[in-house]
Amino acid sequence: MKPKHQRLTLVLLALAAVLGAGGIALSALEDQAAFFYAPGDVGKGVPIGRAVRLGGMVESGSLRRASDGVTQQFTITDGVSKVPVSFAGIAPDLFKEGSGVVAEGSFMPGGGFKATNLLAKHDERYMPPEIAGKMHKTESLAP
Amino acid sequence: MIAEAGLAALWLAAACALLQLVMAAIGLRQTRGETIDQLFAAVRPVAIVGGLLTTISFACLIAVFLRSDMSVLLVAQNSHSAKPLLYKFAGAWGNHEGSMLLWVTVLGIAGGAIALLEHRLAERTLVATLGAQAAIALGFFAFLLAASNPFARLDQAPADGMGLNPFLQDPGLAFHPPTLYIGYVGLSVAFSFAVGALVTRDVGTAFARAMRPWVLGAWIFLTLGITAGSYWAYYELGWGGWWFWDPVENASLMPWLAATALLHSVTVLATRDGLRAWTVMLAVIAFSMSMLGTFLVRSGILTSVHAFAVDPSRGTFILALLALYIGGAMALFALRIGTVKAGNTFELLSREGALVLNNLLLSVILGLVLIGTLYPIVASAFGTQLSVGAPFFDKTIGPIVLILVAALVAGPMIRWRRDQWSALAGRVIAPIAAAVIALAALILFAPFKSVLSLLGLAFAIGLAVASVAPLWKRDLRRAPLFTYGMVIAHLGVAVSLAGMASDSAFTQERLVAAKVGDPVSIGPFRVRLEGIKPVIGPNWSGLEARLSIQRGDGAKFIMRPEQRFFANPPTTTSEAAIATRLDGQLYAVLGQPDTGGRWQLRLWWKPFVTFIWLGGVLIALGGALSLIGRLRRERRPVLRERYA
Numbered sequence: 001m002k003p004k005h006q007r008l009t010l011v012l013l014a015l016a017a018v019l020g021a022g023g024i025a026l027s028a029l030e031d032q033a034a035f036f037y038a039p040g041d042v043g044k045g046v047p048i049g050r051a052v053r054l055g056g057m058v059e060s061g062s063l064r065r066a067s068d069g070v071t072q073q074f075t076i077t078d079g080v081s082k083v084p085v086s087f088a089g090i091a092p093d094l095f096k097e098g099s100g101v102v103a104e105g106s107f108m109p110g111g112g113f114k115a116t117n118l119l120a121k122h123d124e125r126y127m128p129p130e131i132a133g134k135m136h137k138t139e140s141l142a143p
Numbered sequence: 144m145i146a147e148a149g150l151a152a153l154w155l156a157a158a159c160a161l162l163q164l165v166m167a168a169i170g171l172r173q174t175r176g177e178t179i180d181q182l183f184a185a186v187r188p189v190a191i192v193g194g195l196l197t198t199i200s201f202a203c204l205i206a207v208f209l210r211s212d213m214s215v216l217l218v219a220q221n222s223h224s225a226k227p228l229l230y231k232f233a234g235a236w237g238n239h240e241g242s243m244l245l246w247v248t249v250l251g252i253a254g255g256a257i258a259l260l261e262h263r264l265a266e267r268t269l270v271a272t273l274g275a276q277a278a279i280a281l282g283f284f285a286f287l288l289a290a291s292n293p294f295a296r297l298d299q300a301p302a303d304g305m306g307l308n309p310f311l312q313d314p315g316l317a318f319h320p321p322t323l324y325i326g327y328v329g330l331s332v333a334f335s336f337a338v339g340a341l342v343t344r345d346v347g348t349a350f351a352r353a354m355r356p357w358v359l360g361a362w363i364f365l366t367l368g369i370t371a372g373s374y375w376a377y378y379e380l381g382w383g384g385w386w387f388w389d390p391v392e393n394a395s396l397m398p399w400l401a402a403t404a405l406l407h408s409v410t411v412l413a414t415r416d417g418l419r420a421w422t423v424m425l426a427v428i429a430f431s432m433s434m435l436g437t438f439l440v441r442s443g444i445l446t447s448v449h450a451f452a453v454d455p456s457r458g459t460f461i462l463a464l465l466a467l468y469i470g471g472a473m474a475l476f477a478l479r480i481g482t483v484k485a486g487n488t489f490e491l492l493s494r495e496g497a498l499v500l501n502n503l504l505l506s507v508i509l510g511l512v513l514i515g516t517l518y519p520i521v522a523s524a525f526g527t528q529l530s531v532g533a534p535f536f537d538k539t540i541g542p543i544v545l546i547l548v549a550a551l552v553a554g555p556m557i558r559w560r561r562d563q564w565s566a567l568a569g570r571v572i573a574p575i576a577a578a579v580i581a582l583a584a585l586i587l588f589a590p591f592k593s594v595l596s597l598l599g600l601a602f603a604i605g606l607a608v609a610s611v612a613p614l615w616k617r618d619l620r621r622a623p624l625f626t627y628g629m630v631i632a633h634l635g636v637a638v639s640l641a642g643m644a645s646d647s648a649f650t651q652e653r654l655v656a657a658k659v660g661d662p663v664s665i666g667p668f669r670v671r672l673e674g675i676k677p678v679i680g681p682n683w684s685g686l687e688a689r690l691s692i693q694r695g696d697g698a699k700f701i702m703r704p705e706q707r708f709f710a711n712p713p714t715t716t717s718e719a720a721i722a723t724r725l726d727g728q729l730y731a732v733l734g735q736p737d738t739g740g741r742w743q744l745r746l747w748w749k750p751f752v753t754f755i756w757l758g759g760v761l762i763a764l765g766g767a768l769s770l771i772g773r774l775r776r777e778r779r780p781v782l783r784e785r786y787a
Contacts, residue, residue: 018506024539090654090732
């Protein structure tokens, strides 16, 4: 093979690989990207049963343990709207009432949210950008 | 005084970097003459002094932390006099400013090390390389001195500090960040080599042989750093997961993927003088990924489970540096690569061809990780908040990793220059048979598990068989050390893949609310909650559960998961208890009590999960053997030349 041809073959191969990867990536992003919702979005319609994230503050006084001892129920709020959340598992260490949380899971028929995972931060001084953004929008909540 | 000395050393080191850059630039403008020789002779010592000065500056930071000098802002914000000594020491880099100083220190030391150790590179290329290294250092010195001074003083020292984030109070902090940074920033050497070679248009086998040990060295540390970080997150975060596809993790994976590709392409360049432009490009990309990672981690632009206090305003500064260096190197590449002579060509079915396939697949994986990591930023620019997590990465990268592993089975069995398909078919029969038998056995005994993890296990077994093939029928005492290195590193990939697949296929999980005395069964174990008692540590108090555990009729043993309460800053952390057995780990986390006296317990039985990190260590060990082997063999001709 002449050097020119070989380089062309390699470039075409690389191009095909990149395009293929891009195709896979886009099609996977279509259904795999977890969209981020705030409690205020629930009224505007949310997908039921799809993997999404819900972020906001854990409302003070809302945290309850169900009778099975492992399921926790609480309310995520953005200061205006509220969403009841249930979570079976051990909550992360920084999860507490009155602080920020991102819940991974899906919305259920009837407006509740079933969380499969709770994300709280390593650092109590830190607030996830998504929450900071959403909080800023409502502006009704004290810091 | 120590803080002032540290700051002064940092300024002096920055001055050295500037001097180094100017000397290299002036020296390279002319072609010959006495001044050139003098300039060239002086560049090396300046680089070494610069490296020493940054090291002194970093030592000063450690000193103020060890002495708990609360008049230094950084110490007051991140340390506490009651902290154990190890965490006063490691706490020096458990914060933004300190970790950036560590970053710059590694950069300075790397520059000094090139000046001190590199004798094989052509003189002009070496000077250009040191100039490039100085240019990178200058930008990050500016960032430290202007936007993140670690030595800033407080007018009035507080009585005591705010304390280190308790999550970081772990031996992992002493090991993981320095190792990762040596790898991360060590890749700057490859970047500078590439820039140096582009400046002098001197890309060839000699250049590749000189660059290879540096790439290998950085890659070994990067591998160890990622492995250590994964294990640390696994036992500290208490979720039983070892990789979360979190942006911060991806930030370390991307340079690793690029460096792994570079490691293989540089071998083609060193052995067969092929892939010249591509290798130079990869060297630029690898360190660009390190800088991109630094930007992602330090700017706080993405939500991460590993992020600790970040200041968004700093992101702009790093982004500017990123654009400057990546843009500059790419522009140089575009201008110069046309004038670099093309290297050798090769047959499709040859070791060279196989290594091109390796590079192609690693680049595709790198591209997918990059897209998945950056997509949320792009989307948020268009007003959509979303996050990309494990489902995306598993679905896209899982299958490509399997293809890569299949290529890895055949690759090392293919000859350089040219090979026959029929001969290759004969060589790959054994590993393919092993994989097929393993798959059949798995389908028979564990039919309901996910397809990807079963395939992963079967491929891992095939790869394990294939990886020792290069030693097959050879005199084991005479095989070169770097062949052993390759065999062990590839075996490490198989071991790690087996661990990942086994963890995802066979992990069992129990979540219960147990009263004292209640029995729980998990996997092959019977667990009983014996009691809960208070415990006290050096700067925390806590609750400890006593679990007695029996496997079949074996001896009972005790596990003690804890909840710890730290006063400075006030935080609760749960400390998982992990029992390691040959065939896996039992992982226990203690949760909250309820009003009825029941305690939440979360238990996992994870068969062969330890293989994941064992594989990582094997990969790094293979790299180390390969590095020693290469240095030994390639030093001989150099020494002969020098003393002839």
